[in-house]
Amino acid sequence: MLKRALILVEGHRHNGPLYIQAAKRLGLHPITFSADPSNYDYLASEELEVVRVDTDDLEAIIRECSQLSARYDIGGITGFTGLDESLYVTVAKLCRHFGLPGPNPASIEQCCDKFTQRQRLAETDIPMPVYRLTADATETKEIAAEIGLPVIVKPTIGSGSSGVRLCRNVEEVSEHATNLLSGGHKWQSSPRLLVEEFAPGPSYQSHIMSNQIIGVTGNDFGPPPHFVYREFTYPAMLADQEYKDIADISQNCVRALGLDWGPANIEIRWTKHGPVVIEVNPRLAGEDPHLVQLAHGIDLVNEHIKLVIGEEWNLRRTRSHTAAVRYLVPDRDGILEWIGSDSRAAAVSGVVEVKFYKGPKTPIVRKGDYRDCLGHVIAASPSGARTAAILHDAADLVDWSIAPFPTVSE
Template sequence: MSRALILVGGTVMGSGLLYVQAAQRLGLRPITLSDDPSRYDTFGAKDVTTVRVDTDDLDALIGECSRLRETYQIAGITAALDSVYATVGKLCRHFDLPGPNPEAIEQCCDKYTQRQLLAASGVPIPEYRLATNAAEVEASAEEIGLPVIIKPAAGSGSVGVRLCRTAREVAEHTNNILGGQHRGGHAPRILVEEFAHGGPAYGVDTMGDEVVGISTGHCCPPPHFVYRDATYPAALNNEEHERSIIDISLSSLRALGLGWGPVGIEVQWTERGPVIIEVNPRLHGSPTPQMVHLAYGVDLITEHIKLAIGEELDLRKRRSQTAAARYLVADRDGTLDWIAGESEAAAIPGVAEVKFYVQPKALIIRKGDYRDCLGHVIAASSSLPRAEAILQCAVDLIRWSITSQEHS
């Protein structure tokens, strides 16, 4: 009976195929459970079993896993998306497999509860309020002081997150959230937050209770928060700053009960030092895992799977390089006529990966979140200036054309 790894749900920024490939390298049969397998990059992959099942239905998932156990030895169950990760924890408990604490995951995925737990433990966070209607949002924004961040209390990938500088922008974005997320007669919960800024933004990657590394990145201009580039590791010349970021990250894990598995933490440096913007109970999406591997020789996805099947972690750094990535962000709405330059860019020495997320004739409608990205390019070298120079040469070779809808 062959050993199998169950992957529940979709993936973050195309990391699903990386999970499949890592599982296969470990001698495991990947089996994906999804409500619509064709939506994800694992669909059609070689030697992968795909099963359609409602991933919101725990009983259905238990039934499907029980059926699969008649054919396979289930070595582990995991996921890349935080939206199903609590369910994964419940499945692991049911089948007596290693897995995350589902209660901790659920608390973390509720951004308001996350804020409460962090604040109760003294972890620095932006000032915040919870609102359920337009009047409460308006009052909260006035109390905190403009500009403010308005976002849903649930979700990921910067979906629905916007910087609002005026009362009019607050009202408009609040109406967008209320109109777009009103489901089943229940109004969405909205977070109103202080705009924490003043210094670099950092991404912290942890596994278990250990900080693996720290990256830095820049977003496209506000009001949205779409990343345009990232560097791994962050160029932290101040040891005190690095220690502060590590300390605040580990404090967050303890406050949220996240001592098992991968966590991606967003930290913003401000006038009062580092503050936690968000804690995600999962790996950061692609290309972060690839960048960690290039920079340190640590394969976070493989280590996550090893943890899920009960094997020991190995987070030892085997190399010291700098990896730099650029996201290819759509500059307008319309139809993608063509996108080119992939093979030419990939042929440049030092370029590690060129990946397009979309195909020609795709309809591009910018949302102000991760879905605005058309692809990414990663380069690696022994120094940051060299990696950035290689990256720029590669990006300069990539071209695309989007025909605006009004002209189509």
């Protein structure tokens, strides 16, 4: 009998190892397909099977899967994304090609294009910021003036807040649009920008699996004009009616987009007019599966894999705690001389994990997105207030030093 395998297309800094571990617990042999496996430290283990393949080439991946089917029973296919979410479209097409459980490729494709997504949501009257599409920097200024400053200017395709900026005047609009359209952003398709009304208010992220609501995370950002996450708290502190409103609008989003299979997360701002939808993502969020497991005992990765391989899954809560993550974000560019005190932070009661992504002598050039983070601290406890205090105390123990880049002497 052939061993059952799970194909993972590309990797993920946070969730990749969780999928590897969960696959093994479920008796599956995880195989990672990657264009550059060196991007993921955890794949360096000799125990893991890795196939180097151009993951932008659907036919190449189909050939590799076909060859593997001589040695393995391929039970399911899923994957991760970086700055280009079109990889999820590839995964959906692979599942369809091999007759495996998976999402509708057309639904994933329209969701990954932020403008098309907005159009579909608008058809069902889901509340959103006013938005316009453009591919011209001059027109961007005109649109911004029409919508009213400040505005958000961002690429129509991408993730991790890459290229997303709050522009407070027409000069910032022009500068950012020109930069994005003239090479300041890596485009996987024709350059197009969304100009959106800025929706001020608390930020939340709801989590759904096949239209079943899991819970809501509270999000906190660093200072504008960028949207670099600083802290996630799960579950968010919400009144019952607020939770219901967010859950209802989230489920309406996935129905409108045809995302009735698999995970999704919906970014929402609670404005003076109530909740408005910022973005729908057809995937699990980065660190949230870990927080959900710590807080409610639900292993989202494990249950997602069960869904992928066609087995019964459930999202039953087994405890009621609060978990939170604080990201360690530098306030300057330069050379990271040292980063430390992780052992002191990890020793704080209630701290679950302290992890650094970058080591000494690493150049730090902030991008204004997820790539700016140096590491994170995660804490959990039965109380929201206690978890917040633990996280604050532990994060304060972590320190680092960034020296200016050396100057070139004449």
